[in-house]
Amino acid sequence: MRSKSVLSISLLLLMLLLAACGGGSSSTQSGGKASDDQQILTIPIGGRTELQSFDPALVTEQASIRAVNLVFTGLVQLNNKLEVVDQLAESHSVSADGLTWTFKLRPNLKFSDGTPLTSKDVAYSIDRALKPELKSAVSTVYLGLIKDSQKRFDGKIPTLIGHSILTPDDQTVVLQAEKKAAYFLQTLTYQTSFVVQRSMIEKYGDNFAEHLSEGIGGAGPFKVSKYVRGKQIEFVPNPNYYGKKPQLKKVVLVFYQKEDTAYRAYQSNQLHWALNVPSQQIEQAKKLPNNQFLNIPQLTVGYYTMNYLVKPFDNLKVRQAFDLAIDKDSIANSVYKGAVIPTNHIVPANMPGYNENLTGPQGVKTTKGDPALAKKLFEEGLKESNMTRADFPQITLTFASRGSADIRNEASAVQQMWSQVLGVNIKLDDVDYNKLLTERNRTVNNPDGMQMWQLTWGADYPDPQNWLTLLFGKGSPKNAMNYGQNNSPMAQEQQENQKLMEQADANQNEEQRMQQYHQAEQALVNDVVWIPVYQDADSMVRKPCVTGIVDNAQSFIPPEDWANIYITNAKPCADVSAYQ
Template sequence: MYDRYRQKHLQNLLPLFCLLLILTGCDLFGGGTTVHKTQLKAPPSKQTYTIPEIGLENLDLETLDPALAHDPASIRAIQMVFTGLVQLDDQLQVRPQLAQSWSVSDDGLSWTFHLKPHLKFSDGTPLTSADVAYSIDRALQPATQSTIAPIALRLLKNADDLLAGRVTTLIGSSIQTPNDQTVVLITKEKAAYFPAMLTSSCSYIVEQSLIKTYTDKWTDHLGEGGGAGPFKVQQYTHHTSIIYVPNTNYYNAKPQLQKVTTIFYHSADEAYRDYQNNQLDLTTIPTSLTVDKRHKDYYQVPQLWENYYTMNYLAKPFDNIKIRQAFALAIDKQSIADTVWKGSVIPTNHIVPQGMVGYTANLTGPDGTTKLTGNVVKAKDLLQQGLKESNLTSSTDLPAITLSYVSGVDNFDQEVAALIQQWQKVLGVTVTPDPITDYNTLLDKITATTNNSNGLQMWGLGWVAEYPDPQDWLSWQFGQGAFNNNMNYGQNTSSHAAQQQIIQKQMQDADANTTESARLQSYQKAEQDIINDVGWIPISQVTSTFLRTTSIVGITNNGENLIPPDDWAHIYRVQA
């Protein structure tokens, strides 16, 4: 049950940092804040922060090249050194970074970004619009072999032609530089969410001279330059650690921490041991341990990651909406979260996750309630209605039902067993598990289910935000012809297909709507309609659980778990 583009092991991710002037403790689920006594700031020589990266293959980062990064560890490291035209703030809102401002043309296709004055790379070299154009074009060049840029930069006009080798560059066409301080990016369609897509690390700006000098080894020389982020690399010892120090040429307020060290660990047990010995400032919690959640250094943070199940609208019996609703309402999500996941996930009825712009707090399940324990009476009634509409007399007349999922990963075998048991108990329906050990095999079968009544009947997956915008969770999953619309929402012959197509059109209009409030309202309505139609059966929102010392202050925790560059100016160590 993974994002089809990248397997984000978020249990190892670090928290975001935010602007705080006093030491605070956050009520992560209630929204409250507890103010503690002001503590004395440690002297500059003690302004250090030491954190782990756990479970890396070969105990090393996969890459420090922004165009190539797709794993969380690499992206975290890249965020220290590089930045882009825009980035997310600690509330996951798109904010200017290298860009001072931007605007979009009346036709919604031309995006003009005005750079901040006097930008420099960390070696002091001026950073201009030509560097922006080079970096974005480089990410899409076939020779770069980025797996992320074709997704995050897919809206650029002629991006497909560049990837296919039909053109040699986008510079001068969809990437324009009218002067040193201005970049114009031209998209192939109207997309109000385009700036959110530019927060991907593949859009970050790199220094061309360093790449030309060292070619494919250029990231081993980041101490000489390369990026314009808040830090630069002081020392990278492969298979051991990486040390960052402040970038003295950073365009905004400089970091207060004078050294940030990331140490590579084989296991969470090793990192936890060093945390207990005060050698780390943060650690994940080994699965073998139970830690008191009331402890002052304990955090559990909802991530932009949802696990869900879905059904093929073209395959019987799930071509009937009432049968889909019956299956959804027979599930006790709270019980699964408590017994299978031991409280490490949050049960949910949502598609758009908690902690993201566009989240609808009062969204309901298909029964019109916010209950997470199911609705047995309603589920049984809907099943009977669905059977009648399908000319069946009882649940034993249903065709054989198979549930496909990735086996052997975390607790998903146990979750599927619990679901099957609940469907049998509530609905009297037998569901056969179809465990698939190879993730790519499952994805191939899911893709082959598009427009295919003989494809998979029901399957489980997870989705992790590619960019924190409702478009990524709604239009990109359920839109007309969307790559992920493998459940065939709106592309079926049911009596509800016409209404589904109306919802698809509403989402398409929202995608292009630059009035933010109206756009979000349209997405929220679409989400409720899709939940009622059981486009997904959302089960849980994944959380990140970790310990962090109270000696480091200025911290907030959000669902992307990446550190906004400007927040470092407000993060510091206090005296013990």
């Protein structure tokens, strides 16, 4: 029988899904399809004035991934039901031992400039993502199952082509796996394996983004027609796209330095879509006519975390105290006005491997925290660390509000809870989002890295490995918490848990595999590798003139879905005269 807390999460998810009115359906007041000069879709990129990267081998954040997905594609990708489907591949097969994966390409594939795309381009792109000169923070994370990928990344071998990446003919790609893994195909859905045009790299080098407007780059549904740094990126349909062609004549990604500004632009009909409605505007947004407001539960968790190599966070009880001092219900309701779901989980609800019986640290079942226990643990942790409040070090919480009042209010609320419950004053440092990602990468194995930071993690693919081993496993470049790679008394226990995650990764018995992940996640939560605070939901608004979008829990549009998206004559709609 489900516990009360799990039932509440399920009910909240159901309520949010019911609130997601109109997702993927045409407006009943459409008045028919609009003229070609109106077939322009404007989408904001809020909280920044530039992409992190336009290189599939390098991207790690949603805005950059959204841009990459318009232009580039891979062997396999996720559809709008989050299922792995063939993309550039027409079919795939795996050997009986699970170590050899063979992909047959679709016939007559071409890049956007008409250049043929063959197996050699696929091999080149995957191998390039791993080349040491590129210094990708994610290539070994998502391509690490390919045999000797780490050696390629470390510069110990010059290429994987002809070694573990084979091209027996122009239509066939063979990938040799390092080990048997149930999630091999899922990892290939990440952008690191997307195919880039070799001639473009050879001509312009790895900083090719400035030249994408020449109509080169990828084989996806769109190509770049205009790139104005700090202002906008314009995309037009790729005439050589292998799938059904988009109905839209243009997609425009518009930069906004502050997240909240995008919603104001939507209100003044400058945008078709605003992806993050500020919490103080949600009630007003709900009243917009024709079901413009949508609240779509996401496979995304907002969390705080600490560097295990920095005192006092090398102490388990101190970490647990910081977790249990937070009233996550208050954050969800007071800051986000009920638009997010408080959680103690790393693996979110509606994901395979979600553990209904998971508790917070010290067996605490509520998401309201436990101030009395937090104080007790904090005193014990300070004593074990030979510290007092008087000599407690100055701790800085690094975060990126991206101009969002909600994120600033959340950080301030958590800061106040730590002050009231633990009696410590945490300094807040609001930095550029891309800088935060860089600093996160720099904190791996680094006692001089960040002390504490706030981020969100969204699923790359719906498998618990993407939430557990990928983030906290041995040697993971995303393990900036330094779980299992520290000198604390818990280090050996952490390393045993890392081994358990690896066992689950390879387990072909699905029931046993999920049980192993449950055990590993509970150990991670007990250890406070993260302080999960909420499971996110996309509180967004979209003009009723936009039809054909199928909303999903990862907030992306698969390549084949663009053929179904177009602008109708329904009102209100965005003014696109600036982009005609």
